[in-house]
Amino acid sequence: MSDERKLSRAVRITKWLVSGPPFVYLLLFFVAPSIIMVLASFRYPGEFGGLAPLATGDPATLQGLTLETYQFFFSDVIYGYVFFKSFLVALATTLICLLLAYPLSLLIARSPKKSRDLMVLLVILPFASNFLIRVYAWMIILGPQAAFSQAVNGLLAALGVAPVHLLFSPFAVLVGMVYVHLPFMVLPLYTNLEKHDPALLDAAQDLGANAWQRFWRVTFPLSLPGIFSGSALVFIPVLGMFAIPDILGGTGDMLIGNLIKEQFLGTRDWPFGSTLSIMLTIAVLLIVWVAARLGGRRHYA
Amino acid sequence: MRRGPWLWAAALAVYAFLYLPLTIVVVYSFNDSRLNAEWVGFTWHWYEVLLHDEEMLLAAGNSLFIAFVSSLVATLLGTMAGIAMHRYRLKSLTFMVLTPVAMPEILLGVSLLLFFIQVLNLTLGMLSIILAHITFSIGFVAVIVRARLAGMDENLFEAARDLGASPWETFRYVTFPLILPAIVAGGLMAFTLSIDDFVITFFTAGVGVQTLPLRIYSMIKIAVTPEVNAVSTLLMLLTLTMIVLAARFAPDVLKGKA
Secondary structure, eight states, X not given: OOHHHHHHHHXXXXXXXHHHHHHHHHIIIIIHHHHHHHHHTTSOBOBTBBBOOSOOSOTTSOOXXXXXXXXXXXXXXXXXXXXXXXXXXXXXXXXXXXXXXXHHHHHHHTSOHHHHHHHHHHHHHHHTXXXXXXXXXXXXXXXXXXXXXXXXXXXXHHTTOOOOOOSSSHHHHHHHHHHHHHHHHHHHHHHHHHTSOHHHHHHHHHTTOOHHHHIIIIIHHHTHHHHHHHHHHHHHHHHTOOHHHHHHSOTTOOOHHHHHHIIIIISOBHHHHHHHHHHHHHHHHHXXXXXXXXXXXXXXX | OOOOHHHHHHHHHHHHHHHHHHHHHXXXXXBSSSSSSSOOOBOSHHXXXXXXXXXXXXHHHHHHHHHHHHHHHHHHHHHHHHHHHHXXXXXXXXXXXXXHHHSOHHHHHHHHHHIIIIISOOOOSHHHHHHHHHHHHHHHHHHHHXXXXXXXXXXXXXXXXXXXXXXXXXXXXXXXHHHHHHHHHHHHHHHHHHHHOOHHHHHXXXXXXXXXXXXXXXXXXHOOXXXXXXXXXXXXXXXXXXXXXXXXXXXXXXXXXX
16 A cells, blocks of 8 residues: 555544544434434323333324324414413513623723723623522512512502512513523624724714714624624523523413423423424524524625 | 713623622522521521531532533543544534534433433433533533634644654644643533533433532522522632633633633
């Protein structure tokens, strides 16, 4: 064998040695489970939870493949309603995050270079504490005996409105969602805003644009790619979130995630749980597609 | 630079929004009252309760063991994946590495639950949690390592080859030392993610094994005492230490993390 061929063989072997192990691991523990979930959605539920056997030979038991779970999903409006509600919560969370993140990102991007890193770090730092702790903190603040609740209800009483319960409400869910996902909006937005050339604003000013026009006609359009990637990073995890409604919400605040959790761990109807998960996956893919199209178009504009 | 007073006020309000809740958790961990409602007086009581809470200590031990094993394996596999993604541009591998990170966590949790029970016939416990944690950690390590490789000068490897280094020697003496900070940062990140994970652990833990987040969750759901504040404060200290360490090894990681 010539040296050339020996070398190219060595390169090929190295390629497989390096990419093989992670490839096999993810094939086994990510791709295979995903395929199993698709298959499970076409099965019957087992008598004691889980999946019914594919074939038993006994014609009395449910077996084989079925579209029943999908028919069930579309036959009852309650599931469509939960999806719609989750979508609204995700949309509201995304908009509030954008509203809070924009001025902060703008300030960081316009700060002197040496203080920017610290300001970004200060945004990430609380995000590094455990997710449950961040949700739990709002249980304390919104609890009926806490100063915040007392103040809100005092204000409402002064206005002659009946007191409200802040904890275990849709409001609490929304606050928790915004709190947990805010950094996902700040980081891409800041990364975008930081790249803007300040000369553009000077030019706009020289041409007679006031502060509002400079923002609305220069900064904002240029920041759209950052807005779209930040929005996707907030919208997607919120859509599938079950823990925040579970902890901060009341019994009526079920979202898709809670529905899926209930099927897998509560009623143990795994085929229907798989169907719901696949519907969620389709919803996520649609959002990614829309975000990519919106973001992509702006690049050429 | 244009930084008006309104911009400052809005930004400071957001910083307050970010820090106030966590400050309250920490402050109340030293509060001499069973209720998280008003300040009564200073005490170490809740930390003492924590030290004698056998279940909590067991859960903490489990969490540390799971984080240690899963981050070790994920660092190895993630580094390989990062190198492969950079060098060979394998689209399928890149897809498999990045998708679990981008999807809602619950989807990975329930699909692994199905897979472990229906296909592998595995009793849920330590092993299933570790396997699940490795799956989502690989992506984070790979992204950090790939970012480091992408920022490096290709001429370095060329020079090593021209000087007669074999592919292994090039890796051992050039590539590896250069990406080592990223590997360490990735490993610390995987460790932190594992210690903190709730959603995926919730679905893959079964009934026998508790981790720290699972224990915190059941305390929050059933009976809230300031012991939760104490364990939260300690956990924050641990994460903070990990971040400081990661920042020392790879300062650029924190900036480009998203």
